[in-house]
Amino acid sequence: MATQPDVDAPRQVPVRERRASNPVTWVRSGGLTKLLFALPLIFVFTIFSWLPIARSVIMSFQKTNLITSQWVGLDNFVAVLRDPLLGTAIANTGYFALLALVMGFPIPIIMAVLMSEVRRGKGLYSALAYLPVVIPPVVAVLLWKVFYDASPQGVFNTLLGYVGIPPQPFLQSQTQAMPALVIEATWAAAGGSIIIYLAALLIVPPELYDAAEVDGAGIWRKIWHVTLPQMRGVIFVMLILQVLATAQVFLEPYLFTGGGPVHATTTILLLIYNYAFKNSLGGNYGMATALSVMLAIFLALLSWVYFRLTNRWSTS
Amino acid sequence: MRSIGRKTAIAGVTLAAGALLLTACSSDDGNNASPGADGSGKKVELRVATFPPGADKAAYDAFAVQEKQFEDANPDIDVIGVEYEWTGPTFAVQLAGGSLPDVFTVPFTDTKTLLENGQLMDVTQEMKDLGYADKFNPIILDGVTGTDGNVYGFPRQAYAMALHYNRNLFEQAGLDPNSPPTTWDEVRADAKAIAEKTGKAGYAQMAINNTGGWQLTATTVAHGGRTQIDNGDGTYTETINNPGTKAALQFLHDVRWEDNSFGSKFDLDWGTINQEFAAGNIGMYTSGSDVYTALVRDFGMDPAQYGMTVVPMDGEDPGTLGGGDVAVISPTIDDATKAAAVKWIDWYYMQKLMNEDAAVTDAKALSDAGQAVGTPVLPVLSKDLYEQSLTWIAPYINVPLDQMKPFTDHIWEQTPVGEPKGKTQEIYALLDPVVQAVLTDQNADIDALLNQANSDAQALLDQ
Numbered sequence: 001m002a003t004q005p006d007v008d009a010p011r012q013v014p015v016r017e018r019r020a021s022n023p024v025t026w027v028r029s030g031g032l033t034k035l036l037f038a039l040p041l042i043f044v045f046t047i048f049s050w051l052p053i054a055r056s057v058i059m060s061f062q063k064t065n066l067i068t069s070q071w072v073g074l075d076n077f078v079a080v081l082r083d084p085l086l087g088t089a090i091a092n093t094g095y096f097a098l099l100a101l102v103m104g105f106p107i108p109i110i111m112a113v114l115m116s117e118v119r120r121g122k123g124l125y126s127a128l129a130y131l132p133v134v135i136p137p138v139v140a141v142l143l144w145k146v147f148y149d150a151s152p153q154g155v156f157n158t159l160l161g162y163v164g165i166p167p168q169p170f171l172q173s174q175t176q177a178m179p180a181l182v183i184e185a186t187w188a189a190a191g192g193s194i195i196i197y198l199a200a201l202l203i204v205p206p207e208l209y210d211a212a213e214v215d216g217a218g219i220w221r222k223i224w225h226v227t228l229p230q231m232r233g234v235i236f237v238m239l240i241l242q243v244l245a246t247a248q249v250f251l252e253p254y255l256f257t258g259g260g261p262v263h264a265t266t267t268i269l270l271l272i273y274n275y276a277f278k279n280s281l282g283g284n285y286g287m288a289t290a291l292s293v294m295l296a297i298f299l300a301l302l303s304w305v306y307f308r309l310t311n312r313w314s315t316s
Numbered sequence: 317m318r319s320i321g322r323k324t325a326i327a328g329v330t331l332a333a334g335a336l337l338l339t340a341c342s343s344d345d346g347n348n349a350s351p352g353a354d355g356s357g358k359k360v361e362l363r364v365a366t367f368p369p370g371a372d373k374a375a376y377d378a379f380a381v382q383e384k385q386f387e388d389a390n391p392d393i394d395v396i397g398v399e400y401e402w403t404g405p406t407f408a409v410q411l412a413g414g415s416l417p418d419v420f421t422v423p424f425t426d427t428k429t430l431l432e433n434g435q436l437m438d439v440t441q442e443m444k445d446l447g448y449a450d451k452f453n454p455i456i457l458d459g460v461t462g463t464d465g466n467v468y469g470f471p472r473q474a475y476a477m478a479l480h481y482n483r484n485l486f487e488q489a490g491l492d493p494n495s496p497p498t499t500w501d502e503v504r505a506d507a508k509a510i511a512e513k514t515g516k517a518g519y520a521q522m523a524i525n526n527t528g529g530w531q532l533t534a535t536t537v538a539h540g541g542r543t544q545i546d547n548g549d550g551t552y553t554e555t556i557n558n559p560g561t562k563a564a565l566q567f568l569h570d571v572r573w574e575d576n577s578f579g580s581k582f583d584l585d586w587g588t589i590n591q592e593f594a595a596g597n598i599g600m601y602t603s604g605s606d607v608y609t610a611l612v613r614d615f616g617m618d619p620a621q622y623g624m625t626v627v628p629m630d631g632e633d634p635g636t637l638g639g640g641d642v643a644v645i646s647p648t649i650d651d652a653t654k655a656a657a658v659k660w661i662d663w664y665y666m667q668k669l670m671n672e673d674a675a676v677t678d679a680k681a682l683s684d685a686g687q688a689v690g691t692p693v694l695p696v697l698s699k700d701l702y703e704q705s706l707t708w709i710a711p712y713i714n715v716p717l718d719q720m721k722p723f724t725d726h727i728w729e730q731t732p733v734g735e736p737k738g739k740t741q742e743i744y745a746l747l748d749p750v751v752q753a754v755l756t757d758q759n760a761d762i763d764a765l766l767n768q769a770n771s772d773a774q775a776l777l778d779q
Binding site: 065066067149150151154167169171172173174257258260261262263278279 | 409411412433523524525579580581582583741742745748749752753755756757
């Protein structure tokens with residue numbers, strides 16, 4: 001037993017002797033080639049990612065119509081903070097995130113655990129679960145918009161009619177619109193999460209289940225004491241990813257309701273869009289970028305705090 | 317060394333391909349941005365707006381015929397049609413990026429702000445040279461006149477608000493499609509009959525994307541109210557909480573909640589309400605009198621189902637909200653292109669309004685391509701000239717004029733009222749949620765909603 005090799009010990013890799021760094025050796029060691037390969041990527045990232053980010057930070061301190069710009073200091077930030085719709089948008093985004101957490105977070109975990117227990121047709125179930133992810137999001141939303149038709153002939157209303165429930169207004173109601181959005185979003189995103197959890201379940205050592213079984217644990221105790229603790233690293237990452245995604249929810253409110261009825265589904269990102277593009281005479285790009293910068297800072301802070309807090313508990 | 321050389325070669329090829337791609341992109345942009353840059357001789361390239369995305373092939377066929385006619389008459393000008401739809405968000409970007417057509421159209425509501433921003437070309441002298449500066453309806457010309465007294469565009473089409481109705485649904489509900497409602501009470505009663513007998517929406521109204529505010533303003537005016545007062549000194553006073561707007565919202569509330577004849581869609585805008593109406597799901601709705609063309613061309617409506625009448629008038633000093641659009645020139649083009657642009661506007665938009673030959677040529681081209689000819693509009697010049705032009709093109713008129721008679725017989729009895737001028741679209745956007753609140757909350761407090769909207773709108777104007 002004592003002779004078993006330690007698999008975690010770092011392998012002995014021959015270390016190349018460090019040469020003196022000068023342009024000639026840099027070129028001879030392939031530095032130029034590496035740079036040439038990286039250049040297109042650096043160029044594309046600069047043009048389409050880094051420059052726009054820098055430009056939007058600059059624009060948040062400007063009043064601009066994209067032709068002429070003037071510096072206005074923190075005016076845009078003040079205007080955003082004074083906008084009564086900001087509170088509504090934050091509350092709506094929070095409500096969406098909460099509903100998505102309650103409805104959308106446990107479902108994929110439960111589904112993945114159940115699916116991992118299935119002995120036959122696992123591939124079929126995985127494919128079925130993943131199918132909504134393959135459907136383009138815009139198509140999915142338009143499809144669900146038809147399902148949510150508020151007339152008695154609507155798909156969901158017809159189904160509800162079979163069990164004696166009167167027609168519901170769904171997207172046309174101030175109270176039902178947001179839950180309706182979350183249900184679609186959960187359906188659309190669950191597949192991806194299920195696949196990740198299924199993969200995570202594979203790495204749980206089967207001996208742990210055997211040991212738990214020997215100790216007399218039932219299925220729920222096995223899930224609670226073996227599966228979930230083993231998956232916590234993945235679960236924590238998925239949680240923060242979901243919080244980040246729901247804080248930036250845009251597609252569903254934009255396509256389903258346009259933020260209505262009566263701002264009931266206006267989220268922060270939709271508000272940013274409205275600042276920039278709703279006004280028919282060119283939008284307030286300064287306010288839009290100011291709110292974007294604030295949201296980005298908030299999310300960065302949130303991620304940092306989250307990882308600090310969970311670092312101790314996580315296995316990863 | 318050999319392997320490094322091969323890697324370098326591959327990297328070089330990759331880089332060259334990338335550079336080629338970028339060069340291709342930038343040269344394309346260059347062509348778009350600078351007319352005549354491809355070295356096509358002395359011809360002036362003129363990029364003109366054609367149709368919004370989604371227009372059918374027949375519309376483009378008709379345009380190709382007109383483009384050739386113009387180029388034959390003006391061999392030094394090369395007209396390039398550009399797909400175009402007026403949307404504010406893209407306008408500033410297109411203007412900044414140089415991809416805006418040289419000639420395009422904007423709605424009356426936005427012209428004033430654009431010219432004040434210096435985003436439109438001054439055409440005062442050109443209009444004088446063409447000899448019809450004094451022929452325009454002065455109220456309409458005022459919309460394109462700056463505070464400096466200069467003119468910044470050619471008003472080319474105007475419309476009044478109309479009540480559009482589905483003749484089939486009227487018949488199915490036991491109503492006479494030749495006697496559409498003439499009062500708001502009759503609209504409500506007919507809507508109820510349609511909803512009860514057919515299960516369709518008896519009456520619907522737009523509520524999102526600023527159209528809710530637009531149509532609330534229209535029904536306000538029809539109820540004798542005004543949402544804004546022009547103080548004449550560049551300032552405006554909001555009067556959204558006026559009895560006309562209250563009556564208009566109360567009507568909506570009653571149709572929705574008392575009669576249950578509004579249907580189940582409270583999130584319609586110009587496009588989707590047209591779609592629903594063309595599909596036979598809506599009995600009546602209000603929109604511009606020129607919407608017939610779009611209903612048939614873009615939304616596939618059966619002309620036999622279509623009916624149009626005037627919007628009922630109520631209260632003191634009621635009117636019909638008018639609107640329209642203006643042909644304008646990009647402020648960034650050079651003098652030669654500007655001269656070509658003015659020629660195009662005169663030929664394509666204006667001459668058919670005042671010249672028999674031009675009117676007949678235009679009507680024939682549209683009719684041959686199966687496009688609507690004769691859709692009722694409001695004259696941008698004089699009423700006499702408009703009626704005369706209709707006699708010129710009479711053989712080509714292909715819209716069901718009989719079904720529009722309730723409108724054409726009575727529209728001249730109504731007072732046209734212009735859209736509010738101060739921050740028009742922004743205030744329309746503020747009114748959208750008011751309309752939505754009434755349609756989605758049975759206990760919505762109309763007075764409170766209007767008072768809030770009024771103070772919000774006034775704050776916008778005072779900024």
